[in-house]
Structure formats: C-alpha cells, structure tokens
Amino acid sequence: MSSEVRGGTELNPIIAARSEAVPKLVAVTGPSAGRAFAVTRATATVGRHPTNDFVVEDPRISGAHIELSRVGDRVRVRDVGSTNGTWLGPNRVVDVELAPGAELTIGDSLLRFETEQSAAIAPPAESDSFGRLVGRSAVMRELFATLERIAPKELAILIQGETGTGKEEVARAVHEASPRANGPFIVIDATALPEALAESLLFGHEKGAFTGAHERQIGFFEAARGGTVFIDEVGELPSILQSKFLRVLERREIIRVGGHTPLPIDVRVVAATNRDLRNAIDKGRFREDLYFRLAQVRVFVPSLRQRAEDLPLIAAKLLARAGSDAMIDVEALEHLSAMPWPGNVRELNNVLLRASAMAPDGVIRRQDVAGEGEGFRGTADERAPLDLSGQFSDAKDRAIERFERAYLILLMKRCQGNLSAAARQADVARHHLRDLLKKRGLYGVSLDDE
Numbered sequence: 001m002s003s004e005v006r007g008g009t010e011l012n013p014i015i016a017a018r019s020e021a022v023p024k025l026v027a028v029t030g031p032s033a034g035r036a037f038a039v040t041r042a043t044a045t046v047g048r049h050p051t052n053d054f055v056v057e058d059p060r061i062s063g064a065h066i067e068l069s070r071v072g073d074r075v076r077v078r079d080v081g082s083t084n085g086t087w088l089g090p091n092r093v094v095d096v097e098l099a100p101g102a103e104l105t106i107g108d109s110l111l112r113f114e115t116e117q118s119a120a121i122a123p124p125a126e127s128d129s130f131g132r133l134v135g136r137s138a139v140m141r142e143l144f145a146t147l148e149r150i151a152p153k154e155l156a157i158l159i160q161g162e163t164g165t166g167k168e169e170v171a172r173a174v175h176e177a178s179p180r181a182n183g184p185f186i187v188i189d190a191t192a193l194p195e196a197l198a199e200s201l202l203f204g205h206e207k208g209a210f211t212g213a214h215e216r217q218i219g220f221f222e223a224a225r226g227g228t229v230f231i232d233e234v235g236e237l238p239s240i241l242q243s244k245f246l247r248v249l250e251r252r253e254i255i256r257v258g259g260h261t262p263l264p265i266d267v268r269v270v271a272a273t274n275r276d277l278r279n280a281i282d283k284g285r286f287r288e289d290l291y292f293r294l295a296q297v298r299v300f301v302p303s304l305r306q307r308a309e310d311l312p313l314i315a316a317k318l319l320a321r322a323g324s325d326a327m328i329d330v331e332a333l334e335h336l337s338a339m340p341w342p343g344n345v346r347e348l349n350n351v352l353l354r355a356s357a358m359a360p361d362g363v364i365r366r367q368d369v370a371g372e373g374e375g376f377r378g379t380a381d382e383r384a385p386l387d388l389s390g391q392f393s394d395a396k397d398r399a400i401e402r403f404e405r406a407y408l409i410l411l412m413k414r415c416q417g418n419l420s421a422a423a424r425q426a427d428v429a430r431h432h433l434r435d436l437l438k439k440r441g442l443y444g445v446s447l448d449d450e
Helices: 138-150 167-176 198-203 239-251 277-282 288-294 304-321 330-337 344-358 392-414 419-426 430-439
Strands: 004-006 018-029 036-038 043-047 066-071 074-079 086-088 091-093 095-098 103-106 109-121 157-160 185-189 228-232 268-273 297-300
Touching: 018 066, 018 074, 138 167, 138 297, 138 304, 157 167, 167 185, 167 228, 167 268, 198 239, 239 288, 277 288, 304 330, 304 344, 330 344, 392 419, 392 430, 419 430
Parallel strands: 004 036, 157 268, 157 297, 185 228, 228 268
Antiparallel strands: 018 036, 018 109, 043 066, 066 074, 074 095, 086 091, 086 103, 103 109
16 A cells, blocks of 8 residues: 655644645655655645655655646646756656646656545635735745744744745744744845855954954844844855854854854744755755754745736735835736746836836836836847957957847846846856956946846
C-alpha cells in the first residue's frame, strides 16, 4: 500500500477544514515510487531537500525542483531553477498547467497527476486584507489565514516570492499583528551591506575598534530590541556573514566589533528571498543550518499573474495610497489584468502612477496604459541601422556601445531597477553590472522615459 503525504499538515490543520477534489501527485517510478501527495495548499514544492512539501529521494533531482500551484482540479507546474530540468514527454518545460492524467519526468522519477476526491483543505481567511496586503483570490486568502496563525508566535519566518510581490509588506504586516507591534521594525537589505562595514552595521562597534570609530555605536540587532529584524534578499549574504548570522540566531546574543562581552538580543527574525535557497544549498552557496534557523515557517507570496482577479482591488489600494483619486475604466482594467507583470505589484504601482499623471479628467483609460507590458521596441536611434563608417575598431566600438545601452535599459526595466535581480538574470557579477551601468551613463538614472 502506498504511503501518502498531505500538503499543509503543519500550518493547515484538518480541524474545520472543507473537502473538495484536488490534484494529487503520484511517484510512478524512481526511488520514491508509490508515494503520493495531495496538493491541498495553494502552493507547494517538490524536490530532494527534506523541507519540500513532497520529498522525492532521487539524486538527480534538485533540492527544490518544481513548484505546484492548485488551479481547481488542475495544477500549474513551475520549474524553480532545477539542474536537470522538468520534462513533459520529450519537451523540457518551465511553466505549464496540467490536467489529471498528465505525467512529468524529473531526474529518474516519473510523476503522474491524478485527482483525489474529498481531500481536506483548511478554510481560507474571511477577510480580504491583512495589514496593508489586500486580495480576494483563494491563494491570497489562504496566505492571510496562514499569517494570522503565525504572527502571534515567536517563530522565524522565511518569505519567498518573486521580485516586487510585496515580501516586505508581508513581514511588516506580521510584525504589526504580533506581540512585538510596539517595538521597532528594522529592515536589513543584504544586497546593500558594504563588505568592510557589514559586521559593524549589524552588530555595532566599540570606540576605537577601527580607524574612524570615535565612539560606541549600536548595530541593527541592538536597535531592534523588542521588535523585528527583517532581512531582505537573505540569499545574497556572503558566506562569512552567514556564519555570523547563524551564531546570533543560535545563541541569541551579539558581540560588538572590538568588544568581548556577549550582549543578549530580543528580536524576531523574518527573512525574504526571491529565489529558492534549497538549490543554493545544493550548490554550496548557502548554509543549510542557517536555512533551518530562518525557515521555521515558510510562506510563499504569489505573483500578480497568479492572482489577476485581485488586480482591481490592488490598483484601487495603490492609487489611494499615492493620494490619487483617479478611477480606472473597464477596458484599461482588462488590459492591465492580461499583462504578465514580471515586476509584480511594484511594476503595477509604477504603471498606475504614470497613468494617473497622464489621465486628463481623472479617469485612466486604455490609451493611458497603451504599450505597457508589450515589450521593448527601443528608441528611434536604437532602431536605426548601424553606423558602419570609418575604421573597423571605431565602428565596432559604436556597435558595442549601442548594444550595451539597449540591453541594459531593457534588463533594468524588466527587473524594476533591482540591481541584484538584474545581475542574476544577466548572469554577471553585481559589481560588474554596476560598472557597466556607470560606463553607459545609466547608473542611478530613471529608465522610465528611455
């Protein structure tokens, strides 16, 4: 008889759950053949690492291999950067929606999707908001229900989601719904920590600890006493800081730079990342023991395209937050709802701010958002033929400059100005990308009008 694992047993208790038909994943062949998993959460992961919702013990499968999203009795499968890929027959797939009966191959394992009748699903939140987060979709109401349960508990939380989905808003909402709400909420951007000063910024320093240390200075962890520390893009922490973070979380104390006396800390740690750290663990880029300390609870923030039905509510909220009384007509909303939104809510916010400024009578119409999300066409100069006059080296330099400018503008637009995300997408070192942007006069420049 096959063993079965149900999604959400840790955070979605069966008590008061409702029953309905849900997708079920069955391992047909491979080392875990016979095991099954009912997708009772809106989002679940499959991979070799033990923290996956469905663990497949296949050495050719990545730490986190695929992400599953429930769409009625169907399931959407997204490869999350696996090494050996996800295969539908002879075709490698990255993002695909499958009906019952479909079969996928990952590593040496064949997985078949079936339907389980009367699977128990925990009830979603009744409210369509949590803190400043809003959403009526099933996936967001499930997220709100989870956040309501974990906010009062002293658990470290790892928030995963694409760039621009609102991971910091999730962390802030958890803080405000916790017993620490009256304490500080300190944000640490792991991508912006200068290597030479990182330890001092995090843990503080004593007077005379280094040149320029003229007085004692407390760090972020001391400043957050009684509150919450939010570590954004935690996957970007260099290895030496990962070790120091682990020691802080294990011992609940810090030592200032130049000091010798351990100082107790009283903080809750919430971290966020836009990539799956389990694959970084596989590649030796992130410490597994630190992952377990940070991810006592994992939550996933869905992309905007996964909850397009929430767009009207989100748009109204964003416009109100910006102090705009602009309205959006039906055709404009239909266009915005059909966009892919690679930059998610952050991109939507930028589009709405531009459109509301252009709307002459306070109504955002289809023409006010025309061209948004339709790809990069370049300026008239960028569409013009190459200048091949003069010497070869001069013509080559002009062509390279033109290519680099066009590529960098498109890259930074797609990544909503996020340098770390752009460096990963371009597969170049972050400092090298920054130097290229400076070289082409694009660093720190708004590209909205480029």
